[in-house]
Amino acid sequence: MKDAKPYLLAFLALTLIQWYVPLHMIYKKEKVHKTGREYKFRISPVDPIDFFRGKYIALHYQESTVKTSDEQNWTAGEIAYVLLTTDEQGFAKIQSVSKEEPKGQSNFFKAQVAFVSRDGSNTLRLSYPFDRFYMQEFKANEAEQLYWQKLRDTSNTVYALVGIRDGEAVLKDVLIDGVPLEALLINGKGE
Amino acid sequence: MSIRKEIDELLRAGLITEETAEKLQRYYQAKKQTSSNRLFTAFGILGAVLVGLGLILIIAHHWDELSRTTKTLLSFFPLLIGQLLCAYTLLKKRNNAVWRESTTVFLFLAIGANMALISQIYHLPEDTAAFLLSWMLLGLPLVYIMNSSMASLLFLGGITYYAMLQGHSSYAKPSPYLYWLLLLSIIPHYRKLCKNRPQSNFTFFHHWAIPLSLTFALSSIAGEQDKLLFIAYFSLFGVFYILGDSFLPPSTKPAANGYKLIGSPGTVMLLLLLSFQWFWKGLENSPPQFFPGSPELLAAIVLSLTAALLLYHQQKDKKLRELKPLTTAFIFFIAVFILGTSFSSLAVLLINLYLLVIGSLTIRNGARQNQLSTLNYGLLIIAALIICRFFDTKWSFVTKGILFVLVGMSFFFANYLMIKKRSAT
Numbered sequence: 209m210k211d212a213k214p215y216l217l218a219f220l221a222l223t224l225i226q227w228y229v230p231l232h233m234i235y236k237k238e239k240v241h242k243t244g245r246e247y248k249f250r251i252s253p254v255d256p257i258d259f260f261r262g263k264y265i266a267l268h269y270q271e272s273t274v275k276t277s278d279e280q281n282w283t284a285g286e287i288a289y290v291l292l293t294t295d296e297q298g299f300a301k302i303q304s305v306s307k308e309e310p311k312g313q314s315n316f317f318k319a320q321v322a323f324v325s326r327d328g329s330n331t332l333r334l335s336y337p338f339d340r341f342y343m344q345e346f347k348a349n350e351a352e353q354l355y356w357q358k359l360r361d362t363s364n365t366v367y368a369l370v371g372i373r374d375g376e377a378v379l380k381d382v383l384i385d386g387v388p389l390e391a392l393l394i395n396g397k398g399e
Numbered sequence: 400m401s402i403r404k405e406i407d408e409l410l411r412a413g414l415i416t417e418e419t420a421e422k423l424q425r426y427y428q429a430k431k432q433t434s435s436n437r438l439f440t441a442f443g444i445l446g447a448v449l450v451g452l453g454l455i456l457i458i459a460h461h462w463d464e465l466s467r468t469t470k471t472l473l474s475f476f477p478l479l480i481g482q483l484l485c486a487y488t489l490l491k492k493r494n495n496a497v498w499r500e501s502t503t504v505f506l507f508l509a510i511g512a513n514m515a516l517i518s519q520i521y522h523l524p525e526d527t528a529a530f531l532l533s534w535m536l537l538g539l540p541l542v543y544i545m546n547s548s549m550a551s552l553l554f555l556g557g558i559t560y561y562a563m564l565q566g567h568s569s570y571a572k573p574s575p576y577l578y579w580l581l582l583l584s585i586i587p588h589y590r591k592l593c594k595n596r597p598q599s600n601f602t603f604f605h606h607w608a609i610p611l612s613l614t615f616a617l618s619s620i621a622g623e624q625d626k627l628l629f630i631a632y633f634s635l636f637g638v639f640y641i642l643g644d645s646f647l648p649p650s651t652k653p654a655a656n657g658y659k660l661i662g663s664p665g666t667v668m669l670l671l672l673l674s675f676q677w678f679w680k681g682l683e684n685s686p687p688q689f690f691p692g693s694p695e696l697l698a699a700i701v702l703s704l705t706a707a708l709l710l711y712h713q714q715k716d717k718k719l720r721e722l723k724p725l726t727t728a729f730i731f732f733i734a735v736f737i738l739g740t741s742f743s744s745l746a747v748l749l750i751n752l753y754l755l756v757i758g759s760l761t762i763r764n765g766a767r768q769n770q771l772s773t774l775n776y777g778l779l780i781i782a783a784l785i786i787c788r789f790f791d792t793k794w795s796f797v798t799k800g801i802l803f804v805l806v807g808m809s810f811f812f813a814n815y816l817m818i819k820k821r822s823a824t
Contacts, residue, residue, distance in 0.1 A: 212489060212493060216486070216489050219485065219486060219545075222537075223482045225537065226478065226482070226510055226537050227475075229514070229533060229537060230474075230478075230514055233514070234471060234517060234521075237523075263461060264519075335524075337523070337524045338522060338524065340523075340525070341522055342461055342519045342522055345460055345461060378521060378522070379521075
């Protein structure tokens with residue numbers, strides 16, 4: 209086995225890459241988690257026909273359509289940079305969308321254009337990179353039911369807490385009237 | 400052991416010499432060893448897959464009680480175990496196929512599991528194509544470093560799925576050219592397998608996995624000029640058929656010859672599909688534009704040239720009579736396709752006639768070579784052709800009925816005659 213050395217060296221290099229890729233992914237997300245600005249995104253009740261997806265909850269956001277002036281320049285599937293601001297109640301609001309990274313700002317994230325109006329109404333519907341909330345497998349179903357129940361009751365405010373920084377976004381939690389979904393589940397279904 | 404008894408008996412009867420008996424014994428001993436080794440490899444891989452998947456499922460439970468950091472650390476656990484096992488294999492068990500294949504499969508799965516779990520911990524959205532691409536790129540070097548054919552098969556499966564996802568996405572994304580590069584990256588391993596272990600099961604699986612992958616992935620480049628893809632597919636199946644017929648190691652078992660077993664029925668099925676009028680009517684009404692940048696045109700040209708080159712190599716020292724009917728289907732189709740852009744009815748007629756000729760020639764070949772399978776394949780082609788025409792011709796039920804009875808009877812008679820001929824010889 210005299211020629212094992214080059215293979216071992218190559219394998220060592222490979223293991224380093226195999227660690228680097230996920231660690232880099234974690235680093236990027238952790239940075240946003242720790243230092244990103246927190247935004248509260250209102251969740252909208254959408255007909256929950258396909259809500260059961262196993263161990264995550266599908267989230268639909270109220271603030272996900274935006275007016276532009278140039279619908280003919282947009283196509284579904286492309287990347288849009290969404291610059292954020294907040295409304296009077298402190299919830300996230302889209303300030304503008306652009307094809308290029310906004311310069312000199314950090315409160316923006318990358319979204320995908322899901323739909324472009326072609327009737328002159330100049331509307332873009334965006335799909336956000338934080339539309340899934342993973343939970344422990346047995347809790348997810350229960351949580352989802354609670355979540356829908358709360359969403360339908362308009363006296364509750366259901367929102368997602370998202371960290372945003374320089375194009376990256378990290379979903380931190382889903383809250384109902386300021387209480388995390390998880391905590392509501394533990395405290396007897398939030399009654 | 401029964402073989403030993405048999406050998407002893409032959410020796411006693413004076414049918415074989417002492418030396419031959421010894422050789423025979425050694426031969427069967429070696430054969431037994433390789434077959435038990437194969438079994439070990441198969442079980443080793445199965446075990447690695449099960450343990451790997453089990454670990455992934457346990458971690459995928461998404462333990463909410465644990466902190467984010469703990470969950471993240473746990474997701475690296477299978478990766479670390481896999482890497483340690485592979486390192487051990489490289490150091491101590493490099494010549495042991497069971498160790499090599501099973502540890503590599505485990506690590507291959509662990510890479511994917513690790514990334515999937517991190518996506519979950521950080522609630523990342525679904526982007527299966529990007530996920531698969533990173534996974535396959537991180538796994539590819541294992542094929543060569545660990546010399547693992549199972550990793551190569553997993554890789555082939557992964558990149559095929561990637562190409563399909565990219566190509567059939569609902570958004571207009573760029574064509575997945577990357578797939579072709581990824582496929583090329585596995586060819587050196589495949590060539591080595593064909594050269595060094597032509598009889599290995601892994602080689603046989605590759606003979607199936609590669610043409611299957613190509614067949615699926617080619618559809619992913621379909622865009623606006625998708626009619627040109629029919630030329631590409633005819634040529635692809637032509638390439639498969641010629642490769643399977645003449646370029647695989649001669650010892651390849653018929654069932655392991657995925658190229659031929661995909662190429663031949665693939666060509667026939669395409670011909671049957673195009674023996675209807677709808678395609679040609681559409682082609683005549685909106686003929687494709689042969690503008691140079693289109694990926695479909697590129698695929699059609701590259702594949703047709705490859706098929707033509709292979710055909711030339713196959714036939715250069717042979718007589719025209721030895722030409723197998725299906726090998727030239729792609730050339731015929733290109734001609735009919737060009738003709739069909741202006742004369743759709745003529746194209747339909749030609750395709751139908753061609754199928755009839757191919758069916759008849761296959762029956763004749765089957766009869767000449769005394770092969771029941773070939774004979775029945777030919778009959779099946781004719782029967783399928785008639786069934787297709789059942790739908791779109793205005794023949795009366797009586798005519799259709801008589802045709803069916805005739806084909807059915809020919810099945811009986813042809814098989815009967817051949818079996819009789821066989822038992823007579």
